[in-house]
Amino acid sequence: MKKNLIIFFLFMVALLPALAQKGTIINITGQVIDTYGEPIISAIVHVEGTNNAVYTDADGKYSIDAPADASLTFSFVGYNKQTIKIAGRRIINITLKETEAVKMADLIVVGYSTVERRDLTGSVSSVKLKEDKPFLSFDQMLAGQAPGVYVTTSSGALGAANLLTIRGLSSINGDNNPLYVIDGVPMYGTDRSANSNSTSGGSIAATSMGGGPGGGSLDYSTDIMNGTFEQNPLASINPDDIESIEILKDAFSTAIYGSRGSAGVILITTKKGSRERTQVNVNYTLSLDNPMGKLDLLNGNEYAAIYSTYYPMDNYPTGHNTDWLKAVTRTAVSQSTSASISGGTDKNDYFVSLAYDDKESYVINNDLQRYTARANFNTQLHKDWKMGFNFSIAKLDNQSVAATSVYGSALIAAPNLPIYDEDGKYYYGFSPNTKGDYSAYNPVAQAYINDESIRDTRIIGNIYLEYKPFNWLTLRSEIGTDIANSISSIRKGELPKEVNTPDNQATETTKENYKIVVNNTVNFNKILQNKHFIQGVIGQSYEYSNEYANSVAGSDFFSPELMGVGAAQTKRVVSAGRQEWALFSAFARLNYQYDRKYMAGITYRIDGSSRYNKDNRYLSTPSFSLGWRMSEEKFIRDNFSWINDMKLRGSIGWNSKDANNTYYGAQATYTLGNTNFGGSNYLIMSQPGNTDLKWEKTITYDLGLDLSLLNNRLDITLDYYYKKTTDMLFDSNLPWYTGYVSQKQNIGDMENQGIEVNIVSTNIHTRDFQWQSILNFSHNSNKILKLNFEGNQLENINSEAKYYEEGKAAAQFYLYEWAGVDPQTGNPLWRYSDGSLSTTPPGANAANSTANRITCGTGMPKIYGGLTNNFTYKDWELGFLFTFSYGGKLMNSTKAQLLEYSTGEKANNLSKEILTMWQIEGQVTDIPKLNNASIIGRTDYSVGLSTRFLEKSSYLRLKNLEIAYNVPRKWLNKTKFLTRLRIYTNITNLFTLTGYSGLDPEVSAFGSSATYAGYDHLTMPSSRSYQFGIRASF
Secondary structure, three states: OHHHHHHHHHHHHHHHHHHHHHOEEEEEEEEEEOOOOEOOOOOEEEEEEOOEEEEEEOOEEEEEEEEEEEEEEEEEEEEEHHHHHOOOOEEOOOOEOOOOOOOOOOEEEEOOEEHHHHHOOOOEEEEEEEEEEEOOOOHOOOOOOOOOOOEOOOOOOEOOOOOOEEOOOOOOOOOOOOEEEOOOOOOOOOHHHHEEEOOOOOOOOOOOOOOOOOOOOOOHHHHHOOOEEEHHHHHOOHHEEEEEEEEOOHHHHHHHHHHOOOEEEEEEOOOOOOOOOOOEEEEEEEEEEEOOOOOOEOOOOHHHHHHHHOOOOOOOOOOOOOHHHHEEEOEEEEEEEEEEEEEEOOOOOEEEEEEEEEEEOEEEEOOEEEEEEEEEEEEEEOEEHHHEEEEEEEEEEEOOOOOOHHHHHHHHHOOOOOOOOOOOHHHHHHHOOOOOOHHHHHHHHHHOOEEEEEEEEEEEEEEEEEEEEEEEEEEEEEEEEEEEEEEEEEEOOOOOOOOOOOOOEEEEEEEEEEEEEEEEEEEEEEEEOEEEEEEEEEEEEEEEEEOOOOOOEEEOOOOOOOOOOOHHHEEEEEEEEEEEEEEEEEEEEEEEOOOOEEEEEEEEEEEEEEEHHHHHHHHHHEEEEEEEEEOHHHHHHHHHOOOEEEEEEEEEEEEOOOOOOOOOOOOOEEEEEEEEEEEEEEEEEEEEEOOOOOOEEEEEEEEEEEEEEEOOOOEEEEEEEEEEEEEEEEEEEEHHHEEEEEEEEEEEEEEEEEEEEEEEEEEOOOOEEEEEEEEEEEEEEEEEEOOOHHHHHHHOOOOOOOEEOOOOOOEEEEEEEEEEEEEOOEEEEEEEEOOOOOOHHHOOOOOOHHEEEEEEOOOOOOOOEEEEEEEEEEEEEEEEEEEEEEOEEEEHHHHHOOOOOOOOOOOOEHHHHHHOOOOOOOOOOOOOOOOOOOOOOOHHHHOEEHHHHEOOOOOEEEEEEEEEEEOHHHOOOOOOOOOEEEEEEEEEEEEEEEOOOOOOOOOOOOOOOOOOOOEEOOOOOOOOEEEEEEEEEE
């Protein structure tokens, strides 16, 4: 008994300290760092089961009081949460690891710095690209991925530019493309005029510098009919190298980029190496592509019957039924291979990648090869010094430039003619037909005898040095460059004499552009008294750009084997010139938070541009923002436990734009005159300068709400914005006595307003099955507020079919009103401005033709967006993306051309719809009789630009469907070297629901031009692609 009492006494003595600790409050201190050893600022240290929490300071250190037997939870956005039992310890240091499954990018690049998503007071969308990327250029992958971002694939031509705008039109005269910044380097020349190349072979100018299709000087017929290919500068970026994309939309976010950011900013961050382990990734993809559909055209016999009826005295024999469209299209087989290696040590990290793409067009003998290489390297020189570089080089050999013209020729070529003659050679001319189109000679021959290509080389890179004297202060200097060289070679083959079209000629155009960017910044992050958080950047930027273009043409080659213009018997210089400009900027941004609840921000930037007179050279762009994290208020926490985060934010800011990135509007321009004095020609002023020319200016208001609900299973982002642009630039007429026609002037105001919604829902999340849905949609409304026009100055901006008027949206279709076909006579009916109907086309009377036109909407949609669903079941993945668009209009110029039979000497092939033409009294049809009252002389007004061919372009499209299988790790472990193996298939453009009668409601014949969006003119539709791939990691 005594022995037992002694044992019990000793046990109680040993237990006493533990009993004393239970419930005892102690102070715990420590540091939170990442896997690089860097302190994590503002990480949350929370005592489980209580409201007690603190944030780490600028050194990642914390101090908190908690029960000795409690647990601490350490968390920071983008890192895996850790929960640690205190167990009486007073010092606890933690290393947090970055999460691999971040639902949205939580550390956001916002221009010269990063910020945590929950602390944003501006409007920024983040896009994490799919691992298995099904498109050639990353801009196509943004379709339906972010609210406020409208993207359409303009055509099915490889390497062609696409249309991308952020929150509507930002300018009439300038381009509406956003600024692209790749690892801190602004990308050179993404507008239409900088990337357009003539494919005429020398019959028209091959290149231009300044003005152009991005603005109001575009000539519809010249740009399309004479052959222009707009290349996509973004095709030089390998999508597999991209880590994340941030899209800056409101003025507070974009103001840090000043004048370049008025149309929005897209920040591209490429992949970096990991210091944890060396990893090798290899990816291979095989693609099969076909056009999305095929137009129903007349066969040879039907063609002969129609033209023989309309031209009874001409000859259009039967005998051949050539399907030209089938002859020039194929199932394109493409391959893509990429490989990367990344790794590092405790002081260095690296990422190196190589990629090769061999793409076939679905048009025969047209293809594209792309070679890319990238190297990113960072090193810790000293505990306070860091340096690194990002470098990429891309080479594109685009030999599919002719695909668009070959496809267009196949649509209109006479189907009663053969491909080959009796000797097996190409059949040329249109005999035995009486009439024919020389330019649409044998489309198969066009694809093979012409050599048309654009070869691009692009280098983008920067090098930086970073000094961190304190944990809260970082000084950084960097110099970057974007070098873009392009050689366009258009060689037209030799044709027989009877083919009366330009042949045996060539143009060679060389463009050499480069940009140098120097940035110096000071970043600071400071927490004071655990309540006040200050973050900001002060910096300076200098950009110098130099653009050179030279185009030469030649004709009459001795042999078709000779390719260069130097071998031509006749040579001439088409155009040549060099331009340079500079932009100097100073900027600052300050963000302040109090108690993680109340936020305020201010950004200020001053830009000085060499394109303006010294009195108007400098312009400042300030912006302000406020934010309130309502979820941190006690009344929200106590009463709405299902609200995890709620933030109300608003901003106001000013942006500026120079309206045309290659134009010296403030300076006079000169050209060599034709008048000879003393045996010499002299320079004369071709256009007077305007020293009063000012920047275009935009003020933007944004109000947003960010919500995270139901244990973070539902995230909602809402935005309303209003943008007003003033002093818009455009050509304005000058009095005749000046001796000049026009001059750049500030002439108009415009507004955009809209709403954006983004919803991310985790519908099911279990160990074996996950289902996530993402819905975004946007509405934008555009209106012209003021135009300083008088008299016929309207003609300068109102082209054949686009119209600008106060109180209406910019770039309206401006058309005659088609009223159908009279069932009694078979003649077209036209509605005049007074409401009356007539069989006389209003366009035939030049005196009052304008008075009878009406505005009919624009090519830009009113509502657009996307719906994504991702399913995961064990090792299987299924994902699909729907994109949609509503409220836009599309001019079906393809249909118009395929119903045109009566004008000129072309006798093009026609749509089968012509077979439903009016033939008997009382017949109800949309196709008038062959000989109708709207055919006057050599003009058929029924196939002109009227509402007859203006259609709604609304659609719902299954843009992408992906199925993937990840080989289980337990199987891979047996290989001893494989760490991941993924097998996948992608299908793009699987189906489309639309009321548009053409093949593809997304196409735009004018590429990236937003003001001229809405034309389908023999445009190649997008392809339906089936991709099969494998991705392995070692």
